[in-house]
Amino acid sequence: MSNLKDKKICVVGLGYVGLPLAIAFGQQTEINAFDIKQSRIEELKQGVDYNNDVSKEELKKAKINFSADPNIIKNSNFIIIAVPTPIDANRKPDIDLLIGASSIVGKQLNQGDIVVYESTVYPGCTERDCIPILAKESNLKYPGEFKVGYSPERINPGDTVNTLDKIVKVVSGCDQQTLDTIADVYSTIIKAGVHKASSIKVAEAAKIIENTQRDVNIALINELKIIFDRANINWQDVLKASNTKWNFLDFKPGLVGGHCIGVDPYYLANEAIRLGYNPRVILAGRTINDSMGVYEAKRLINYLADKEVAKDAKLLILGATFKPNISDIRNSKVQDIVNELKKEGYQVDIHEPHVKTDKLFGCNNIKDIANYDIIIKAVRHDAFKDIKFDYEIIYN
Ligand SMILES: NC(=O)c1ccc[n+]([C@@H]2O[C@H](COP(=O)([O-])OP(=O)(O)OC[C@H]3O[C@@H](n4cnc5c(N)ncnc54)[C@H](O)[C@@H]3O)[C@@H](O)[C@H]2O)c1
Structure with a gap:
């Protein structure tokens, strides 16, 4: 060319x-x-x-x-x-x-x-x-x-x-x-x-605000989910209703992991602080999104307690990557879910077909998903479409 x-x-x-x-x-x-x-x-x-x-x-x-x-x-x-x-x-x-x-x-x-x-x-x-x-x-x-x-x-x-x-x-x-x-x-x-x-600075700033905007918007929806969970209101139904307005932004709650959305806002925040400005909204968004793994793990643990699932039951988590249909596990919030379950004394295995290693987050990455007492879907991989599960993180 x-x-x-x-x-x-x-x-x-x-x-x-x-x-x-x-x-x-x-x-x-x-x-x-x-x-x-x-x-x-x-x-x-x-x-x-x-x-x-x-x-x-x-x-x-x-x-x-x-x-x-x-x-x-x-x-x-x-x-x-x-x-x-x-x-x-x-x-x-x-x-x-x-x-x-x-x-x-x-x-x-x-x-x-x-x-x-x-x-x-x-x-x-x-x-x-x-x-x-x-x-x-x-x-x-x-x-x-x-x-x-x-x-x-x-x-x-x-x-x-x-x-x-x-x-x-x-x-x-x-x-x-x-x-x-x-x-x-x-x-x-x-x-x-x-x-x-x-300019070079404009291009740098343009990229960093794309991910920062996304992070803050997801954080708001995550916060709304926390409020609706407490109020016992179905957040999915709320979003469905609100989304009928032309200018309602269609963001979903979720576990923000990876090395972009969960990381880039800190780059911008740090530069803001260097310039003498405290970026309150950006950092509030980060705080909420960083805490969602533990929050959702606690909800899962309550579910297990309600169901009287024994601590020695065989638990399987479907998916470990930070988002669907990729092999990247960097900063995946599934790690927080695993850690919280282990702290409570549960035995956990993972089934993550996109990652070839035998161990993930200190758990066995198993291939055969038969014979588990509770199956928890953590990532919406296409490969899991036909697998029946007992609990889905966030989307339940
Ligand atoms: N992955 C994404 O979705 C995505 C999207 C947009 C932007 N970005 C940005 O792009 C950049 C790269 O991210 P990535 O996900 O491709 O990273 P990555 O970890 O997948 O790959 C980076 C590669 O760089 C190599 N490397 C490290 N130091 C090197 C050096 N000194 N010389 C040569 N190679 C070196 C590593 O060995 C690795 O193979 C990051 O700034 C990231 O924020 C990533």
Whole structure:
């Protein structure tokens, strides 16, 4: 494609975000792809994605040179960084991996290269924290000798409708020419088109508020559910009635886990606090959503007590991932459910077909679901559609 002429793309970080991106570009032109984890590179070279996000056929079809050797970055001129941006134990942004990736990329940078960050960050992070590392490690001057952009990733793993090519891509660049180049490059893979943001900070902020808005809205509905649970009012019936109004927002209560919605608002909150503002609504939303696992576990324990279920009964939890039809268990609130049940002295096994390990949250991840006394559905995987259960977390 003409927009990719003279471009040698390298995707750095091949996880839920980086791999689909590499596949999309690798269908257009030959690209490079680097991950720090040798085992990840080995599995991808063998045509296997243990995230279950990308098929063997897609991996085979794309022209991608996978490598765990940073030298592969040197032989590229359009570098996309998609490494994790988690929070630490104090719920503060932990950008060590982003700094690490910037340092690796900086060492390989050539004059004229463009670096685009895709990781979710607080507004200001790219310019304040990442670019100085690129400049230092490369000994190149910014913005004269290398260029930078930011293009947040908005994919929703497990979502087969809103796929990468169907989601408008917000792009930004350090100057107009860089912005236009970045927009042209992404246009080759994004059928939905690109939105040119007016600055890198605007693009960073746009992404972080999408997830913050979602988190706060879910928190409100979770709080309403808590109130209706106490009042013994069926919350599903309430929402059904309220949803008949044209401007009622259709959010459902739920367990907010994962590494995006449950994490990104802390990035924004932390930046707000740095600027001297206490973001009360954002943090209240986080507090409510972070507490929902324990809240729902307590309701489940009351149910078991009402049913006089013995402590040595065999309990099975269906699903452990943070949302349906994916294999990602990071920050899954199902862990809180398991912990609370164990604290009460219950024996629990898990059936999670999307995760291949034998143990999950200290429980056996079993395959044969026969012979359980109580089956608790925690995740609405399609694979569970025909399985009968006794109790469903939140949706009961
Ligand atoms: N997963 C999602 O649904 C999603 C959606 C939108 C945005 N995001 C954001 O995208 C970013 C990436 O998330 P993810 O879910 O793809 O993470 P991930 O954990 O799935 O994958 C990240 C990959 O980066 C690699 N890595 C870590 N440090 C590296 C380094 N220095 N050099 C090269 N590779 C390195 C890891 O080995 C891993 O394979 C995060 O900022 C996240 O918030 C994620």
